[in-house]
Structures are given as C-alpha cells and as structure tokens.
Amino acid sequence: MKKWIIFSIIMVAIIVLWQVISIYLTAMSPVKDEMERATEIVKQEANLNTMEEVTTYNGTHSYIIVQGTNEDNEEMVAWVNEENEIVHLAKAEEGIPKEEVLNYLQTDREPKEIISVMLAMEKNTPLWEIKFKDNNDQYNLHYIRYENGEYFQRIIF
Numbered sequence: 001m002k003k004w005i006i007f008s009i010i011m012v013a014i015i016v017l018w019q020v021i022s023i024y025l026t027a028m029s030p031v032k033d034e035m036e037r038a039t040e041i042v043k044q045e046a047n048l049n050t051m052e053e054v055t056t057y058n059g060t061h062s063y064i065i066v067q068g069t070n071e072d073n074e075e076m077v078a079w080v081n082e083e084n085e086i087v088h089l090a091k092a093e094e095g096i097p098k099e100e101v102l103n104y105l106q107t108d109r110e111p112k113e114i115i116s117v118m119l120a121m122e123k124n125t126p127l128w129e130i131k132f133k134d135n136n137d138q139y140n141l142h143y144i145r146y147e148n149g150e151y152f153q154r155i156i157f
Helices: 002-045 098-104
Strands: 048-058 062-070 075-080 086-091 111-122 125-134 139-145 151-156
Touching: 002 048, 002 062, 002 075, 002 086, 048 075, 048 111, 062 111, 075 111, 098 111, 098 125, 111 139, 125 151
Parallel strands: none
Antiparallel strands: 048 062, 062 075, 075 086, 111 125, 125 139, 139 151
16 A cells, blocks of 8 residues: 555656646747747848857847857857847957956945846847845846946846
C-alpha cells in the first residue's frame, strides 16, 4: 500500500511538472517568434552577419534590440519596433558601453542591489535602463541616453 502512495505522488508530480513546462513553452512561443522575425529583418536590412544578443524591452512600446556585427566586423545595435521596422541603428562604439553604464548613475540614493542593465527605447530615444533597489527597498528604473550618458528619466515604485 505504501509503495502505491509513493508511486501515485511521483506520477502526480511528473504530470504537474510536464504541464507547467508545456504552459511556459506555449506562453513564450510568440515572444520567440517575434525575436526570430526581428533578427531576420536586421540581417536583411542592416546587413548584420552575426547576432550576439537579442533582448526585448517593454516600456510604452515594445522593442526588440539586436546586437551583432556587420560585414565590416563593426559591432552594431538595432532597435526593432512592434511593426517590425528598424527604428534606430547605431554602431556600438557610438554609444556608452554596458560596462560603463553604472558610472553614469547619478542619484541621491545609493543602489542597494543592481537588478539589470539593458538597452531600452522611450520617446524614440535609445537608452540604457538600469533597474535597481535602493536602501528603502524601492525599485528604481534609471534611464540614461545611449549616445552620451545624459540623464533621461527616473521611475520609482
């Protein structure tokens, strides 16, 4: 009897895990498709040969940001909007490198925990978004301009 209970619990756990994975893959499928579509657009229109990083940004509008190299071996960054159009294309050297972004964090609150640093776009302006928690455990979104590191916006919640 004890073996049947243990067997039943294991089977239920396997079925639940299988369903959770299935739901996750189904939910992520449209995002993956959009990322692949944006990658193809950037390959064709911006002549990027290799893709190094593809990320999504969901702000006032959604963007897919593709980083890669072109045929001249220059590192490029492309922002693709929801209509599958490249809205901004820049050489990586024209912007602030990811490693230096935190140096531009000018705030009266010291970050307690840096959550992420990623490319973004708001009001047709390419940006870096720094997500962090401050000493009051509030989430902060600090935006700086991609080209020069100037302050753009800060959101606290």
